[in-house]
Amino acid sequence: MLKILVVDDSLPRTNHMKRHFDKSSYSGLIQVHYCDTADKARMKMLDLYDLLILDVVIPKKNGQTASAKNSSELLKDVCEVNSEYLRPNMVVGLTANIDELGVYRQVFLENATIVLDGSLNKVDWLDTISSQIESLLGRVQKEERVQDKTLITVHGIRTNGKWQQELVEEVKKYSRSFNFVEVKYGFFDLISFVLPWSRAKKIREVAAELVRVIEESKSTEINIVAHSFGTQIVSEAFKSLSESSKVNNVILCGSPMCHMESIDHVVSRSERTVNECGGADFVLLFARLFAVGLGDAGRIGFTKANTHKFVNRYFNGGHGLYFDEVETGDLFVKKYWMPILLTRGEIVRHDERVDYLGQDAVELVVGIVSSLKAYLIGAGAALIAWKYFCG
Known part of the structure; x- marks a missing residue:
């Protein structure tokens, strides 16, 4: 930049x-x-x-x-x-x-x-x-063309990751120094994603592949972009990286991880980590309220201070805002991700959040319901089972 x-x-x-x-x-x-x-x-x-x-x-x-x-x-x-x-x-x-x-x-x-x-x-x-x-x-x-770079992308659920190729084409307009790796794992359905054991199994499988890709790319400058479920895969992969593995930039967007969950293991292994948040990401709000083990770090941000190594950024928009155009007519990826992927300058902070009447009450209800969801889901399952076997 x-x-x-x-x-x-x-x-x-x-x-x-x-x-x-x-x-x-x-x-x-x-x-x-x-x-x-x-x-x-x-x-x-x-x-x-x-x-x-x-x-x-x-x-x-x-x-x-x-x-x-x-x-x-x-x-x-x-x-x-x-x-x-x-x-x-x-x-x-x-x-x-x-x-x-x-x-x-x-x-x-x-x-x-x-x-x-x-x-x-x-x-x-x-x-x-x-x-x-x-x-x-x-x-x-x-100057950048003399440096070998690798861009690794990881998509989310219920998609084949069309945005990955679109991002590749956008990067190619500005730089010829990248190798591109699109980590794909097929169409992962919503039911399998919501079930904790099924989700954990898929995370482990794909994270192992991502670790292999990172280890093989160690001689290059590594950049990772992950959307939605892909952010959980990235987090899991970083837990298994060798001590010699370092990543230059990690961009997380639309993450269903819990906002209280630590990502220090990601930040410590990367030069810069950016967590993009959509204020109107109701997909993540639903996940936080009703799915065990899921949260909305891609809506409200991780509970972590903004530094030169880590930044939460906030935008108006939903779960797929990162692949759309912004108000200037440019693609989001061009305006907000190209400066990170192509330059070494300081990450530009961004916050479009606006306080609204009743916000404290809404967040209080969301917090209470999400903290009790495991009990509520268990109680609902028990009630259904009781009616089925005893009713």
Whole structure:
């Protein structure tokens, strides 16, 4: 993922860039931060950015007069060899009037990659920025081609995993460095899934195959994506991995595991683990309420702190939202999974949850029913048996 910092106090121009980036073909591969003063930019640039887009005329602090002096001093600080700030790989200057540079023209010419006319009545400067971003992305992709990678996918129940091939085709658009392994186990029906002993047997069988695949791929960078029942298979497989086996990225989505269940054994063996959650995943809610041994970690998240190694992310949608388009018209996998699979940057946090009236009561009822479900199911089975044999 490319990290971009935009330093601009012009709200119309900033909004113009936001709309342009959101509609671009590379929207899922960039992470853009915005600030409007030189001092805020200095705080941001203690981290490394790939691209700095800098307004030539900015204020030093909020409420102060904008001046080219502030941007030139920021640029000198950032580009100074012994500075505490990290110099971006590319710097683009923006100005609505090139004469605004004045005596600071030389500073920008020496330290900026390019200075563009950023007038709002033109759009060619945005096209130039897009070209620079695509160039940076192309360089990253070329660097990645020298590394062998493996993408392992595991599907859920009541499906043959059509999404696995769709994900493969999407990844191929951006990288040629992947080997693809689609772990399949046939159509697993709902009744067999709900019955604990049948489910456990299938988990053990497929997990053994997954362990074999991971062990054989140890010489490559391993990435795993699992949906629904597949997340339980991944969890079981990680319990049997050898000490030398390490996985780069694990993406779990729609997981029917219990939210209180520990996945430390997965997180400890992988560089980054992401648990994707659908707030309207009623399939998982049903599983938590009525199926023994199942939960809704893919709805409410695992009870684990978000860190640089593990993140719960929350979206509006149901059990299959991960294979649909998002609001920008892009596929979910392109916008949210490509940055993880193709880059090593920090995982972007995401949370679309909205509090609602009566939420505490709903969650209380769900908690009580799910904690008593084993007893309720046992009582129901006993009642049916009593009526059958004694009624």
